[in-house]
Amino acid sequence: MIAExxxxxxxxxxxxxxxxxxxxxxxxxxxxxxxxxxxEKIAFITPYSNRRHGADSPCVMVASGHPLYELADRLFVKFQQASRVP
Incomplete structure (x- = not known):
């Protein structure tokens, strides 16, 4: 059912x-x-715990140039490289 x-x-x-x-x-x-x-200017990072998802999870907002923004951007690029187009 989930796959459908x-x-x-x-x-x-x-x-x-x-x-x-x-x-x-x-x-x-x-x-x-x-x-x-x-x-291009902001990254929003919402880590999920094993017990909380979505609205119950904290969201971190970081500006371009911040080390966490750079990490988020690198992760996104890696995910994109490993993706497949449906």
Whole structure:
């Protein structure tokens, strides 16, 4: 059932972004240990514990140039290299 839900979500997102120039979708075979959102200026890092996910987890916001921003950017690049396009 989870695999079917993921496929449905992927199909929905692919349909929504198909008209956008600056959007891409990639799948990763990684455990869900946190959330990482990066822009050109800010990184939002939300680590998940074994007992908390999403809204119950703290979110750290760091600016470009901060060592944690650089770490987040490096992680994102590595994840992107290991991804596959659906």
């Amino acid at each position: 839900n993921i496929r449905n979500n992927v199909d929905y997102v692919k349909n929504r972004i198909s008209r956008l120039d600056r959007a891409e979708l990639a799948l990763y075979d990684l455990p869900v240990i946190g959330r990482l959102v990066i822009t």
